[in-house]
Amino acid sequence: AQTVTQSQPEMSVQEAETVTLSCTYDTSESDYYLFWYKQPPSRQMILVIRQEAYKQQNATENRFSVNFQKAAKSFSLKISDSQLGDAAMYFCAYRGGGGSEKLVFGKGTKLTVNP
Amino acid sequence: DTGVSQNPRHKITKRGQNVTFRCDPISEHNRLYWYRQTLGQGPEFLTYFQNEAQLEKSRLLSDRFSAERPKGSFSTLEIQRTEQGDSAMYLCASSRRYSGANVLTFGAGSRLTVL
Numbered sequence: 393a394q395t396v397t398q399s400q401p402e403m404s405v406q407e408a409e410t411v412t413l414s415c416t417y418d419t420s421e422s423d424y425y426l427f428w429y430k431q432p433p434s435r436q437m438i439l440v441i442r443q444e445a446y447k448q449q450n451a452t453e454n455r456f457s458v459n460f461q462k463a464a465k466s467f468s469l470k471i472s473d474s475q476l477g478d479a480a481m482y483f484c485a486y487r488g489g490g491g492s493e494k495l496v497f498g499k500g501t502k503l504t505v506n507p
Numbered sequence: 508d509t510g511v512s513q514n515p516r517h518k519i520t521k522r523g524q525n526v527t528f529r530c531d532p533i534s535e536h537n538r539l540y541w542y543r544q545t546l547g548q549g550p551e552f553l554t555y556f557q558n559e560a561q562l563e564k565s566r567l568l569s570d571r572f573s574a575e576r577p578k579g580s581f582s583t584l585e586i587q588r589t590e591q592g593d594s595a596m597y598l599c600a601s602s603r604r605y606s607g608a609n610v611l612t613f614g615a616g617s618r619l620t621v622l
Contacts, residue, residue, distance in 0.1 A: 396549075429613075436511075437550075437598070437613040483549045493540065493563055493609065497549030 394419045396486050398498035405474045413469045413501045415484030423489030426467045432480040479505045511614035519620045527585045528617040532601030539582050542598040589621045
């Protein structure tokens with residue numbers, strides 16, 4: 393079974409600085425998708441960024457970018473120019489490419505942004 | 508686009524009672540998902556519908572859990588004979604398929620507390 397591991401339960405960053413959240417996963421599949429979701433306190437989860445495993449180019453969305461290392465099964469999220477509104481739980485998630493719609497989530501990393 | 512709506516937002520019940528949660532997805536989304544999130548954990552997949560058909564179901568979904576999506580619109584998740592271990596946030600999400608991985612839009616969740 394696929395597993396997703398987020399080894400940092402909590403991280404903190406100064407406003408305007410850069411922070412990297414780690415995620416590793418375990419799978420025997422070659423085709424799959426990876427996601428980072430953000431869950432602000434008492435608010436719904438929203439997609440931050442996604443990566444298709446067949447794409448070698450790392451995904452970017454404005455201040456958010458990923459470092460996708462397929463061989464190492466690593467998928468880290470970099471947040472540049474951190475803002476107070478970035479404070480949230482961040483979940484890494486995996487979805488296989490074999491037709492299952494199931495997302496497997498990590499336990500999350502709580503990000504605090506200090507002014 | 509009014510987002511994914513979940514009701515009730517909070518439910519407190521006594522052990523052994525039945526509870527039902529409702530999810531109204533985004534109107535043009537034909538896919539609907541239920542996840543369960545316990546404190547300190549990432550969401551766990553429960554089940555998935557495409558239109559009215561329940562296509563995937565987790566082993567986490569015991570016989571006490573049932574989900575329906577009549578007419579492919581709203582969905583209900585019923586838990587019979589609730590147990591304290593059922594206390595969790597129940598998240599609903601919906602998506603519209605396009606090329607590549609589906610992007611899920613989550614609701615705010617329904618929090619269940621079983622006394």
